[in-house]
Each structure stands twice: as C-alpha cells, then as structure tokens.
Amino acid sequence: MGNRKRMNKKNQPLAEVFGHLPTDFSSKAIRYRKNKLCPFNNKVPSCTKDKAKDPLGVCSVYNGNNTVITCPIRFREEWLITDDAADFFFPEEANWTSLTEVRLVDFHGKSAGNIDVVLVAYGKDGKVYDFGSLEIQAVYISGNVRDPFAHYMSNCKANASMNWINQPNYPRPDFLSSSRKRLAPQLMFKGGILHAWKKKMAVALDSSFFNTLPNLKEISKSEAEVAWLIFDLVPNETASRYNLKRTKVVYTKFTEALNTITRPKVGNIEDFMKVLQAKVDEKLEFPPINKTIENPFTS
Numbered sequence: 075m076g077n078r079k080r081m082n083k084k085n086q087p088l089a090e091v092f093g094h095l096p097t098d099f100s101s102k103a104i105r106y107r108k109n110k111l112c113p114f115n116n117k118v119p120s121c122t123k124d125k126a127k128d129p130l131g132v133c134s135v136y137n138g139n140n141t142v143i144t145c146p147i148r149f150r151e152e153w154l155i156t157d158d159a160a161d162f163f164f165p166e167e168a169n170w171t172s173l174t175e176v177r178l179v180d181f182h183g184k185s186a187g188n189i190d191v192v193l194v195a196y197g198k199d200g201k202v203y204d205f206g207s208l209e210i211q212a213v214y215i216s217g218n219v220r221d222p223f224a225h226y227m228s229n230c231k232a233n234a235s236m237n238w239i240n241q242p243n244y245p246r247p248d249f250l251s252s253s254r255k256r257l258a259p260q261l262m263f264k265g266g267i268l269h270a271w272k273k274k275m276a277v278a279l280d281s282s283f284f285n286t287l288p289n290l291k292e293i294s295k296s297e298a299e300v301a302w303l304i305f306d307l308v309p310n311e312t313a314s315r316y317n318l319k320r321t322k323v324v325y326t327k328f329t330e331a332l333n334t335i336t337r338p339k340v341g342n343i344e345d346f347m348k349v350l351q352a353k354v355d356e357k358l359e360f361p362p363i364n365k366t367i368e369n370p371f372t373s
Contacts, residue, residue: 086238087222087245089141089307090133090148090316092121096226097234098314107131107230115150117174123147124220132223134307134316135215135245141307141316142247143280144219146190146210151318155208155303158320159276160193162301163206168195172208178264186263207268209260211279214252219245249286253335261332269299269328276301281321288334290326298325 088096093113094103106113110129112121123145124130133148134141149155156172164170176192179185191208222245226233238244257277268275277300284304295301302324307316 084136084138086226086236087135087219088132088226089136091223091226092131093133093315095314095316096230099231099234100314104230107227112147113151114147115153116147121147130220130223131227132219135219135247137247137282140282142213142282143305143307144213144215144247146212148212149210149278149305149318154318154320155210155276155278155305156191156193158303158323159191159206159208159278159301162276162295162298162323162325163193163274164195164204168204169197170195178267180267186267187260189264206274206276207264208276208278209264211252211257211260211277211283213280213283214248214256215245216248216251217245218243247282249283252283253287258332258336261328261335265300265328265332274299274301275328276303278303278305280304281306284324288337288339290324290331290334293325293327295323295325297327299328300326300331302326 086096092103092106092111094100094106105111110121110131111119112131114133116122120126121129121131123132133145134143136142143149153172160168160170170193173192173194174190176189177185178187178189189207190210193206193208194202195204196202221243222236222238222241225238226236257279265275279302281304284302290302303320304322304324305318306321308319310317
C-alpha cells in the first residue's frame with residue numbers, strides 16, 4: 075500500500091524517469107538515472123528520447139488519477155506487445171520473429187514512413203510467408219515537460235516530492251493532437267498500403283488515449299483487420315515501479331475504424347454564422363476610407 079501511495083502523488087507531472095519512479099532511490103534506479111539508461115528495449119542501452127546527448131528521460135506522466143505513456147519505447151517492456159500482436163496475426167503454432175523500424179514505400183518508391191514493428195512468420199526453411207504491422211502510439215504533451223524533468227534531475231533526492239502544480243506551462247497529455255497529427259496519418263498512409271495488401275495491423279496504445287477516440291465498431295477476432303491493443307501502467311505491489319499490462323483488445327475493420335477516427339465531430343452551424351455576423355458587423359461599423367489622398371509634393 076505504501077508503494078501505491080507514492081505512485082499516486084500528483085503534485086508534479088513525472089510518473090516515470092528513466093523507467094523508475096522519481097521517489098525510487100534503489101541502487102538500480104540511481105544507476106539508470108546517472109547513466110541515462112532505458113530499461114525498455116531501446117535500440118541502444120541509453121535513452122535517446124528527444125536528444126541523444128541530453129535525453130528527455132520521461133517515460134510517462136500523470137493525468138489525474140492515471141498514468142499516460144508519452145514515450146513509444148515504454149511499450150516495449152518485456153516485448154509483451156509482440157506476443158499480443160502475434161496472437162492476432164498468426165496461428166498459434168507459427169514460428170515468428172519481430173523487426174523494428176522497417177521502411178515502407180508507396181507505388182512511386184516514396185517513403186510512407188517506418189513501421190514501428192513488423193512481425194514475420196517463417197517456415198522451417200526460414201522463408202517468410204506472412205507478416206503483420208504493429209504501430210505504437212504514445213501521447214504528445216502540451217506544455218513544458220523538460221523544465222520539471224531538469225529540475226528533478228538537478229537534485230533527485232531533494233526534488234523527489236517537488237510541487238510543480240503552479241508552474242507555468244504545466245505539462246499535460248494532448249490526446250487530440252496525438253490522434254490528429256500522429257494516429258490518423260499513420261492509419262491513412264501506412265495503414266492504407268497494408269490494407270491494400272490485405273495484411274493485418276495492430277495498434278498499441280494506452281487506455282487513456284484510447285478512451286478519447288470515437289467509439290469504434292467492434293467485431294469478432296476472426297473477422298478483424300485491426301487489433302487495438304490497449305495497455306495500462308499498473309503499480310507493482312512488490313516493487314516501487316509500474317508494470318505494463320494489456321487490459322483490453324478491441325477488434326475492428328480497417329476502413330470503418332479509419333473513417334470513424336478521421337471524421338470530425340461537427341459543431342453547430344449557427345455558432346459559426348454568429349462568428350461571421352460579428353465580423354461583418356465590425357466591418358460595417360468601421361468602413362474603410364476610400365478618399366483620394368492629395369499629393370503632398372505638389373504646391
């Protein structure tokens with residue numbers, strides 16, 4: 075219960091720093107902070123978020139009573155996401171492996187971006203016969219998260235229980251930008267190519283982000299083209315840390331899900347008409363002066 079209380083302290087935004095609670099001063103946590111290491115299977119041992127030489131080692135932030143994952147590498151804990159994706163893509167007896175950051179190109183050879191993780195199934199001869207795409211969707215932050223991170227890192231013990239609530243630009247998850255600027259384009263471009271190839275897709279995201287999306291029409295696993303793998307960070311009862319746990323899977327069709335996510339929630343046209351009327355009234359109240367100005371250089 076003591077660990078849970080420390081985890082639920084919300085007077086500052088940092089839930090995890092280099093994979094550990096800000097209040098964790100075990101020898102392992104101190105080593106990870108000192109050497110700026112990533113415990114979640116980054117491509118190198120060090121954290122490389124934002125800047126390789128001065129990484130922003132914030133894995134997740136608090137949002138009310140929840141933690142929200144803000145670094146895509148955080149989803150790689152124990153590679154649980156690949157197990158869940160493989161369960162959707164392939165039969166149970168399949169041999170498979172995973173590849174990270176695989177470039178995808180369109181008909182013209184132009185890059186459509188990198189697929190975060192490609193799972194490939196192969197036969198006894200090692201020949202690939204099937205694959206599926208796994209996209210990882212962390213959440214953007216609005217506000218400034220580097221300032222509280224830098225303040226904490228300047229003296230971790232002294233600032234472990236810092237109060238950052240009244241600081242300007244307090245960082246918060248930006249779910250709307252995350253869906254419009256990241257998730258929707260990923261589905262349209264990379265997902266569009268994979269759908270044309272009739273290949274399945276999985277999307278890993280945390281529950282706080284998923285809950286902000288429009289309601290997606292769920293179907294059976296056997297009919298599905300997309301699996302939404304929904305994760306949470308749950309307190310570890312025996313250690314002062316969070317663990318990644320898949321809490322739900324939602325199965326959908328590709329086109330229906332894409333249309334639902336990209337379709338804007340339409341506001342009231344009358345409100346927009348009022349805005350237009352106000353602007354017209356302002357123009358009519360102060361009409362432009364069209365008089366000809368006399369030439370000042372003539373005598």
